[in-house]
Amino acid sequence: MRISDFKTRLQDLGALPAHTQRILRHWVQARPLDGGRSKNEHFLPAQVRAELPALWAELHGLVQEKSMHPAEDGSARLLVGLNDGQTVETVLLPRDGLCVSSQVGCAVGCQFCMTGTEGLIRQVGSAEIVAQVALARKHRPVKKVVFMGMGEPAHNLDNVMEAIELLGTLGNIGHKQLVFSTVGDERVFEVLDAGPVKPALALSLHTTRADLRASLLPRAPRLTPDELVELSEDYARRTGYPVQVQWTLLDGVNDTPEEIDGIVRLLTGKYAILNMIPYNAVPEMPWQRPSWEKAAAIARTLHQRGILTKLRNSAGQDVEGGCGQLRAREAVGRP
Numbered sequence: 002m003r004i005s006d007f008k009t010r011l012q013d014l015g016a017l018p019a020h021t022q023r024i025l026r027h028w029v030q031a032r033p034l035d036g037g038r039s040k041n042e043h044f045l046p047a048q049v050r051a052e053l054p055a056l057w058a059e060l061h062g063l064v065q066e067k068s069m070h071p072a073e074d075g076s077a078r079l080l081v082g083l084n085d086g087q088t089v090e091t092v093l094l095p096r097d098g099l100c101v102s103s104q105v106g107c108a109v110g111c112q113f114c115m116t117g118t119e120g121l122i123r124q125v126g127s128a129e130i131v132a133q134v135a136l137a138r139k140h141r142p143v144k145k146v147v148f149m150g151m152g153e154p155a156h157n158l159d160n161v162m163e164a165i166e167l168l169g170t171l172g173n174i175g176h177k178q179l180v181f182s183t184v185g186d187e188r189v190f191e192v193l194d195a196g197p198v199k200p201a202l203a204l205s206l207h208t209t210r211a212d213l214r215a216s217l218l219p220r221a222p223r224l225t226p227d228e229l230v231e232l233s234e235d236y237a238r239r240t241g242y243p244v245q246v247q248w249t250l251l252d253g254v255n256d257t258p259e260e261i262d263g264i265v266r267l268l269t270g271k272y273a274i275l276n277m278i279p280y281n282a283v284p285e286m287p288w289q290r291p292s293w294e295k296a297a298a299i300a301r302t303l304h305q306r307g308i309l310t311k312l313r314n315s316a317g318q319d320v321e322g323g324c325g326q327l328r329a330r331e332a333v334g335r336p
């Protein structure tokens with residue numbers, strides 16, 4: 002379900018925009034709405050009040066928590082069921098962050114990502130995206146939402162932007178705390194700041210070499226690393242938040258001295274932060290994770306050469322909740 006469809010249904014029942022906003026605000030903030038008995042709800046039109054219990058149940062039934070897998074670092078992977086039997090994964094991150102999924106599977110096919118091995122199964126609707134936030138809030142507060150779970154947000158742009166708008170207007174989440182993560186697509190840079198909520202941008206770059214990027218991210222749009230950094234930085238300067246350049250470190254692949262030189266060439270003077278995350282090993286994939294010492298030495302070198310670099314482990318690796326480890330587990334017709 003799309004949020005816009007839900008709004009239309011409420012409007013058809015006689016709801017004014019303020020009524021619709023109140024219902025959606027209570028939902029996304031995981032606050033109770035008692036079906037029309039409290040003083041406030043009495044201001045809703047009679048037809049909306051009559052339908053409210055069913056509509057409310059429908060919103061809460063969009064996703065179901067099938068299982069929760071707590072990790073040692075305080076994060077937790079949620080396996081989330083959708084109404085057609087498909088599943089996505091949502092990760093509760095430390096410090097009140099949440100990583101949501103925007104697609105079941107993904108068409109980009111990054112060679113180091115389990116989600117990419119499945120291809121695209123289906124889009125996740127805007128209401129299903131927001132429902133992941135409402136579900137997470139039953140466990141803990143959510144103050145930041147990153148679109149870094151299953152799927153490429155640029156390939157489901159209308160739903161993702163609709164979810165971002167709701168989260169940034171009624172969801173009690175600061176615009177800078179909404180992070181749109183993409184491998185890069187020209188359309189993204191056109192629409193990202195077109196609406197009332199302008200999210201922060203994370204660019205999944207992973208290499209400065211166009212040829213290597215084409216083989217690591219086989220179905221990403223063919224923009225060169227130079228073009229991607231230029232478009233991203235332009236957006237970052239327009240919004241006032243630095244672009245977060247994402248880099249999954251693959252041992253012996255993109256952690257070479259040539260890549261370090263390439264990063265310095267590409268990012269010097271740019272309004273950007275480089276986030277390096279050593280690859281999260283999964284048995285099905287051939288890549289190796291560089292040692293922490295090697296990764297730390299690379300981050301140190303980049304710092305010394307003037308690049309603002311953060312090195313971190315992704316949350317929830319021990320429960321396969323880390324970057325690249327998410328997948329459509331137990332989905333219909335799949336092992």
Ligand code: SF4
Nearest residue numbers: 107110111114117152
């Ligand atoms: Fe898709 Fe992101 Fe995985 Fe690449 S890393 S295949 S874009 S989910």
